[in-house]
Each structure stands twice: as structure tokens, then as C-alpha cells.
Amino acid sequence: EAARAFRGRYGTEPPDGAEASGSVRPADDRYATHAFGAQFAEARVHLDTGEIRVPRLLGVFAAGRIINPRTARSQFVGGMTMGLSMALHENSVLDPRTGHVVNHDLADYHITANADVTEVEAHWLDEHD
Structure with a gap:
């Protein structure tokens, strides 16, 4: 306006x-002013070490009319990567004496990297707003 x-x-x-x-x-x-998405992860757990590997992430989204496909794909992939990072790595360690977070810097803050997922796919449904 x-x-x-x-x-x-x-x-x-x-x-x-x-x-x-x-x-x-x-x-x-x-x-409608809402966007929807469904994400799927293929996960493998090593029986002896418990190490988790995610060879594939797939996301399908309904987010209205996509104006810039490159930016939209980056947003979708970024959101899926952040979700994977939360699931695999993020952990707040509290000092039991004070209740303070003791791993509050980037030295102990692990995030998802290319080695954590081999293939990432993001698709969206063509919609008319």
C-alpha cells in the first residue's frame, strides 16, 4: 500500500x-497465509558405534507462488540443514551447580557439514496465490 x-x-x-x-x-x-512442508530423512545407524549417517534429505513444500526459485531452494535447503543439525549435534550442557550453559561458544558448537548428508533435494508445488 x-x-x-x-x-x-x-x-x-x-x-x-x-x-x-x-x-x-x-x-x-x-x-491463505500459510506455508507447509514435509521433510524426510534417510538415516543409518552403525550397529557397533552408534554413529548416525544421513545419506539423503528430501523436502517438499507448498509455499505459494515462488518468485525466485534459486532463493526459495536455498531457503528450503537451509531450513532442512538446520533441522538436521539440531537433530544430530545440538546439545546444551548445563553446570549442575549453577545451572549455566557451559558449551556456549563455537568451540563446542557442532553443526551439520557436507559430510553429514550426501544428497539434499528440495521441491515445491506450483501454486497460484
Whole structure:
């Protein structure tokens, strides 16, 4: 709405310092404002060591009309990678005497790397908003 007001007031060549404002009502039930996704992980656990390997991640998303496929794919893959990282590595260690987190720096903060997952696929459903 602010962009429409701006364009209406100044056209295509606004002067320096030009301003406009606008407001919108919250979305109502006539419009969907939600995105959905389903992620799947193929996981393998070594019987002797308990080491977990994830050879494949697959995500399928319904996120409305995708304007920039490259950016959307990066967002989807990034979210799946963060979820995998939480599942495999993240652990807060508390000092039982004080209750303080003792592994609060990047020296002990492990994250998912390329070696943790071999294949990552992100797909989305073409939707019309």
C-alpha cells in the first residue's frame, strides 16, 4: 500500500527525500497465509558405534507462488540443514551447580557439514496465490 501511494503521488521520478506511508488490514479467512512442508530423512545407524549417517534429505513444500526459485531452494535447503543439525549435534550442557550453559561458544558448537548428508533435494508445488 505504501508503494502504491508513493507511485500515485510521485510517479516514476520522485524527488529526493520523497516519502509515503500505507497500512493494511490483517489477513482474513478468505486468504491463505500459510506455508507447509514435509521433510524426510534417510538415516543409518552403525550397529557397533552408534554413529548416525544421513545419506539423503528430501523436502517438499507448498509455499505459494515462488518468485525466485534459486532463493526459495536455498531457503528450503537451509531450513532442512538446520533441522538436521539440531537433530544430530545440538546439545546444551548445563553446570549442575549453577545451572549455566557451559558449551556456549563455537568451540563446542557442532553443526551439520557436507559430510553429514550426501544428497539434499528440495521441491515445491506450483501454486497460484
